Amino acid sequence: MSDVARLAGVSIKTVSRVVNDEPAVHPDTAERVMAAIEQLGFRRNLGARNLRRGSTTGTIGLIVEDVGNPFYSELNRAVERIATSFGRQVLTGSSEENSDRERELVLEFCARRVDGILVVPAGLQHGYLVPEMRAGTPVVFIDRPAGDIVADTVLVDNLGGTIEAVTHLAKHGHRRIAFLGDSPDIFTAAERLRGFREGCVRNGISYDESLVSMRTPTQEYIGDAVKRLMHGPDAATAVIAGNNRVAVHVLRALAHAEQRPAMVGFDDFELADLLDPPVTVVAHDVSALGHAAAELLFARVQGDQSPPRKVVLPVHLVARGSGEVAP
Amino acid sequence: MSDVARLAGVSIKTVSRVVNDEPAVHPDTAERVMAAIEQLGFRRNLGARNLRRGSTTGTIGLIVEDVGNPFYSELNRAVERIATSFGRQVLTGSSEENSDRERELVLEFCARRVDGILVVPAGLQHGYLVPEMRAGTPVVFIDRPAGDIVADTVLVDNLGGTIEAVTHLAKHGHRRIAFLGDSPDIFTAAERLRGFREGCVRNGISYDESLVSMRTPTQEYIGDAVKRLMHGPDAATAVIAGNNRVAVHVLRALAHAEQRPAMVGFDDFELADLLDPPVTVVAHDVSALGHAAAELLFARVQGDQSPPRKVVLPVHLVARGSGEVAP
DNA sequence: GTGCACTATGACAACGTTGTCTCCCCCCGG
């Protein structure tokens, strides 16, 4: 900046005035300064600016399990859209479902003085956030609640959705329904399992633990589980996939099966409608999830001090065929 | 920091020493400082630190068309992985295929003093980058080259891949092949079209412009194109989809067709193997693309001054069934 | 006892900006 000032024959303050469009600058001077800026390729340092002004940095942090997962990337996109509309930029990070990594990312973002943080939490301990939140960094939890603190949270109706899935299958005559979920340490997985039990109860189906399997989904593990649950005299006639990745693994495991069991997935996914049969899913609006969370965050950024809110977004069952197969 | 210093009864310099793990601090003093830091919830301001040290900011910028598109989110993930291994964080932005937006994002990132920029360019004019690059911000172009400047670039073999696709279909007896691509303003789309023509030539197929359609893919437009090209006496017997989105639209348009033409897609996509018939694609390793670009960027960040490089990654045809259908 | 090396700490400036205050000059009214 001082280089620009020297070249234009003015003080650095005047350069500052020009780059900030302040009024009290003579047009001729402004033009000289602009020319110097152009010539030197000067670009003002936003870090220094934010430091001096004590203003916000114009960034927010988003932490998800994996930015490469289509579910989270759709979330990312929705968040980015809102952030852009508020003139903010987004720092992203993948926690890899690892709470230490999550913590690291959050604290790093705080050190960068992001204006707020959106997080799909990996762990159950969020005490480390208390000082940061007290220091004025708003945090909104997405898709899963905070472990041990009270904070803004946006969730989907995992319980209701899974109950609906069970009811749908029961309506089509199924009494032996398998449930394949992600690790029960994950809130959504546990909640959907709870919905599964509740759905069984409501539909007069006796809950059979041997038809349930909860683990981090890999193709191998899901393949084994499908083989085990879908065969034998007591085989399940239908399966509920606890999330999009489980669903894909189940579909792949069943790709060459002669008799495909009925199936309902939780989470919609691209091409579900083009498979044979098309996959019935409990769908929810991932964009709406990101929207709601980002809107809530920016309300906080702009000073909303009301008590922490908990938003639960609705889900709806999309019947496409795979869930309407008879036992 | 001065609050911490006051509480611990030391100077701020000593606090600085403690937070930086500098050796010459008495353990007792360090402990007092740590306690004060804990008590006050102090976290050092990375912005100020970077300003003072004149060091890098520890961030890189990534600009893609749409972070929500699975293709780009996989890229994002690969980039993040490398960035993390270099201790950097990633600022992301979606250009929405709009060159003004791209420019805005790039300049904003530069103002934030990112250590480097990875960009899937939207436009063809990148002169605006020259001053930034001269000022020391390395830029690597991904998936498409820069319009009018020389810069590091990582591409995939669009030309070869499309030639391979045509040859594959020709081998299976097809002589009338349709090509549906994205807008020809996009480098990859134009390049693949070029590959299509070249493929026709090499296989002794007369290139028929009426079988080609290049436009931003929407379900409606692709549906119309499919209807037009696949019917009538001179109908195409096979179709090449120019990218993953075109492929999905084509599949949807053909979902209820009685006679499905042969099809090959450019870009692999999830579940392609589970459709009926499974979709033959020209696949390339998106992670490798991100990896290569990020590695190249960090080499520049660390001072590599060698002439701009152009890396072209190989593609390979994955025959799954849809491309092996007879005419 | 003096000099020296070493440890632990602090004072101060500087990074690149911008807010505040001050100054100068010119124009206009009386």
Next chain:
DNA sequence: CCGGGGGGAGACAACGTTGTCATAGTGCAC
């Protein structure tokens, strides 16, 4: 001719850190 007002510009401090240098105290060898 003088005083006041306003437009245009600069000097200086400050934002939160850290690098450099200085200082005070301690222990040890001569």
